[in-house]
Amino acid sequence: MENDIRSCIAAIGKVVTEDGITIYFQPVVSLLSQTVIGFEAFARGVDETGATLAGPVCLFNASLPVKAQIKVEELCLIKSFDAYRPLYDKYRDMLLFMNINCGIYSRDEYKVRSPHQQAESYGYSPRMITFEMDSAQLKHNVPHEMISGIREKGYRISIDNVDTSPECLDIIFDVKPDFVKLDSKFYKGIEESEAIKLKVVAAADSFKQYGTMPVAKGVESEAEALELAMAGFYLQQGFFYADNSEEDGRKDTFGQKIKRVSDAFRESRKNKTMQSQKTFRNIHLLLKSAMTRMQQEEDSEMNRILEELLKKKENLISGYVLDATGKQISKRFAGRAADPFGLRMITSAVGSDHSDSEIFIYLNSGFEKTAGYIAPNPLSGYGYHYVAGFFYKEGSRRGRIIIIDYIDVQDEESE
Numbered sequence: 001m002e003n004d005i006r007s008c009i010a011a012i013g014k015v016v017t018e019d020g021i022t023i024y025f026q027p028v029v030s031l032l033s034q035t036v037i038g039f040e041a042f043a044r045g046v047d048e049t050g051a052t053l054a055g056p057v058c059l060f061n062a063s064l065p066v067k068a069q070i071k072v073e074e075l076c077l078i079k080s081f082d083a084y085r086p087l088y089d090k091y092r093d094m095l096l097f098m099n100i101n102c103g104i105y106s107r108d109e110y111k112v113r114s115p116h117q118q119a120e121s122y123g124y125s126p127r128m129i130t131f132e133m134d135s136a137q138l139k140h141n142v143p144h145e146m147i148s149g150i151r152e153k154g155y156r157i158s159i160d161n162v163d164t165s166p167e168c169l170d171i172i173f174d175v176k177p178d179f180v181k182l183d184s185k186f187y188k189g190i191e192e193s194e195a196i197k198l199k200v201v202a203a204a205d206s207f208k209q210y211g212t213m214p215v216a217k218g219v220e221s222e223a224e225a226l227e228l229a230m231a232g233f234y235l236q237q238g239f240f241y242a243d244n245s246e247e248d249g250r251k252d253t254f255g256q257k258i259k260r261v262s263d264a265f266r267e268s269r270k271n272k273t274m275q276s277q278k279t280f281r282n283i284h285l286l287l288k289s290a291m292t293r294m295q296q297e298e299d300s301e302m303n304r305i306l307e308e309l310l311k312k313k314e315n316l317i318s319g320y321v322l323d324a325t326g327k328q329i330s331k332r333f334a335g336r337a338a339d340p341f342g343l344r345m346i347t348s349a350v351g352s353d354h355s356d357s358e359i360f361i362y363l364n365s366g367f368e369k370t371a372g373y374i375a376p377n378p379l380s381g382y383g384y385h386y387v388a389g390f391f392y393k394e395g396s397r398r399g400r401i402i403i404i405d406y407i408d409v410q411d412e413e414s415e
Helices: 002-017 066-093 104-105 117-118 135-140 144-153 165-175 195-207 222-230 254-296 299-309 358-365 409-413
Strands: 021-030 035-046 052-055 095-099 127-136 154-163 179-180 213-216 316-322 369-372 384-392 398-406
Touching: 002 035, 002 052, 002 369, 021 369, 021 409, 052 066, 066 095, 066 299, 095 154, 104 144, 117 127, 117 299, 127 135, 135 154, 135 299, 144 154, 154 165, 154 409, 179 195, 179 358, 222 254, 254 299, 254 316, 254 369, 254 384, 254 398, 299 316, 358 369, 358 384, 358 398, 369 398, 384 409
Parallel strands: 035 095, 095 127, 127 154, 154 179, 179 213
Antiparallel strands: 021 035, 035 052, 316 398, 369 384, 384 398
């Protein structure tokens, strides 16, 4: 280890003295818009022939003397901002993801400094500059003063190499970054494993709940790219998107790859939406039929109508009726798709109060019908959809509400 540090110090000394820091850019793409939203700048220390003397592990080694870390940090910032100029002048709305050594900004001798100070002289729009910090460094010490300074000036923040561990989620909640980048170790094998797909979907949902945009980094194949997009990671970067690289003997341009994956992703979403529409139409017809029968028949027939209704489709979960006050006046019958252990629905009985539910409040405000999604919760292990309608019983001035819960295409895939 000591020899590695000495070799690193020697290599850094050479590249700093000979101005040997070179910047490489990797695109960050959006599969929703089929565009490049920005580039991440990677620094390398090279000799006069272009051979690498100091890679990222060496340049940003936390075991280096503080003065060496500061010198490398300042030089990499300058080189990155210089290299970004042609991109900024041409596109204006192209983000720069800048890796920074956030550990040094927690040190007393460097607390007064901030990476945005290096950027100000270039005149770049702060919203186009994203300072990226490694989650491993943030676990030791979060440089709150530096982060506050960046925020106040309008710059963006990204956290690299995140996962869904409590420690990492605590950091995301504390820093509140604009972007988080998921390391490939977390999703490796997603194209072959349903369990990994579910795990990645949960990660994407968690990050979005924290108010941050998730990015999948290290994407190496088209299959990975498509599955990640389906899981909610629409922003991606990695070797797969390198221009003119080959996969399965096929040589494609950068733009062709983005378009092909995006088209496949959008087609899949379109097909699912069309299936959802078909499912909704069928359930809506059942709702209308049940409402008509309940309007015309005696209240004593209400439970029988519901019981018969829930036998008509395999994807029905439950059905029940509320009165004008939100009180449940029917049994809540379980359909063929209902789990016998109650994991699909929150069970309720005659007399249960639903007046605080979104469905009741919406329909009690004058609307005739509504539909929506119930997210998974402690009493209902899986999410499901619902349709609901408001109707008047013949001869009565007091309205009633019938609610039908069912499984949609997306619900089935989340299990």
